Amino acid sequence: MGKISEKIKFIKGMDVSTLLELESLGAKFLDADGDERDVLSILQEYGTNAIRIRLWNHPYSQEGEPYGGGTNDMNSVITLAKRVRERGMYILLDVHYSDFWADPGKQIKPKAWADFTGKRLEYAVYDYTLAMLRNFRTEGVFPDMIQIGNELSNGLLWPDGKRPNYENIAWFVNAGIRAVRAVDRNMPIMIHLDNGGNNALYREWFDSYFENDGLDFDIIGLSYYPFWHGSLKDLENNMQDLAQRYGKELIVAEVSMGYTMEDYAKYENLKQGERKGMATKPSLVKKIEYPMTKKGQADFMEDLMKRIAGVPKGLGRGFFYWEPAWIPVPGSGWATEASLKYMKDPGPCGNEWANQALFDYEGRPLPALDVIKKFKN
Numbered sequence: 363m364g365k366i367s368e369k370i371k372f373i374k375g376m377d378v379s380t381l382l383e384l385e386s387l388g389a390k391f392l393d394a395d396g397d398e399r400d401v402l403s404i405l406q407e408y409g410t411n412a413i414r415i416r417l418w419n420h421p422y423s424q425e426g427e428p429y430g431g432g433t434n435d436m437n438s439v440i441t442l443a444k445r446v447r448e449r450g451m452y453i454l455l456d457v458h459y460s461d462f463w464a465d466p467g468k469q470i471k472p473k474a475w476a477d478f479t480g481k482r483l484e485y486a487v488y489d490y491t492l493a494m495l496r497n498f499r500t501e502g503v504f505p506d507m508i509q510i511g512n513e514l515s516n517g518l519l520w521p522d523g524k525r526p527n528y529e530n531i532a533w534f535v536n537a538g539i540r541a542v543r544a545v546d547r548n549m550p551i552m553i554h555l556d557n558g559g560n561n562a563l564y565r566e567w568f569d570s571y572f573e574n575d576g577l578d579f580d581i582i583g584l585s586y587y588p589f590w591h592g593s594l595k596d597l598e599n600n601m602q603d604l605a606q607r608y609g610k611e612l613i614v615a616e617v618s619m620g621y622t623m624e625d626y627a628k629y630e631n632l633k634q635g636e637r638k639g640m641a642t643k644p645s646l647v648k649k650i651e652y653p654m655t656k657k658g659q660a661d662f663m664e665d666l667m668k669r670i671a672g673v674p675k676g677l678g679r680g681f682f683y684w685e686p687a688w689i690p691v692p693g694s695g696w697a698t699e700a701s702l703k704y705m706k707d708p709g710p711c712g713n714e715w716a717n718q719a720l721f722d723y724e725g726r727p728l729p730a731l732d733v734i735k736k737f738k739n
Contacts, residue, residue, distance in 0.1 A: 463705070469517060509553070585684075588619060594666065695713050
């Protein structure tokens with residue numbers, strides 16, 4: 363069993379999985395002085411000490427068309443991880459076990475595993491995880507921590523591992539854990555659910571997982587988006603209970619907060635019917651405790667960090683802000699026509715996240731970054 367490195371007392375992490383795509387499309391980031399810089403360098407100056415990178419099995423159509431959203435295949439993840447490692451930052455590898463987004467609304471088997479069931483699917487998870495980690499080690503970018511699956515609230519590898527079939531869920535997660543332990547017995551392993559304010563979900567999920575012989579692991583990861591997942595008090599109460607109930611380290615593995623409701627259509631250069639628009643719909647924003655302003659975003663982050671740091675026994679170990687650099691540039695969206703077909707999603711595409719980044723639409727750092735830098739735990 364592994365613990366998060368003692369070199370990092372409190373993780374101030376960022377998920378920048380779309381970065382290579384953004385850079386290839388001309389995205390530029392400025393520091394506080396207005397000078398153009400590598401965004402990893404800027405984030406590190408604001409206290410970032412860890413980077414989370416998602417990995418998809420094969421994010422391309424049968425014809426080789428990229429799926430978008432960063433098209434995070436093995437090669438792109440290794441390229442980005444090398445840049446992170448050069449800066450001495452911690453790496454969390456987020457393995458989706460899908461060719462594209464895996465979340466509570468979709469956990470689609472990789473195309474190569476589409477006909478696999480039962481033991482064959484379990485072996486595929488093990489073999490893929492083993493080979494993937496050996497490849498990362500060969501490339502000199504072995505991760506510091508790994509997620510087995512992404513937002514597993516409703517399971518993984520549907521329909522076989524769909525909740526409430528916790529027996530199959532445990533089989534598949536166990537296969538990933540066994541593969542990690544075969545490569546590095548001390549690698550910290552995370553199991554990650556969404557809806558961080560929903561204590562009943564977490565209790566049911568982890569109780570059922572262990573009742574079905576789920577293997578032990580190290581970290582419970584939570585997603586918390588204030589417009590979807592309840593109040594900060596709900597999140598705090600859940601973390602407090604999880605710490606007492608399971609004794610695991612806790613990381614808010616995904617979090618974000620908007621800083622504006624100003625539209626960014628002119629930056630995307632898409633027709634209205636081609637863009638999905640903001641995830642933070644006005645009806646959702648009404649539920650948020652903090653206003654969608656620059657100050658509101660900064661105050662939210664300070665409140666979040668205090669609540670994580672206040673988890674009993676020092677088990678609140680930090681956060682990863684989700685896609686702080688996903689500013690609106692033409693060509694970078696959550697999906698492409700090819701990936702919409704894979705997901706059987708009506709679309710449209712476009713950027714849903716730009717008003718929740720930690721850089722404004724012009725790539726300038728926002729006040730929340732100063733708050734993150736100054737926070738001491």
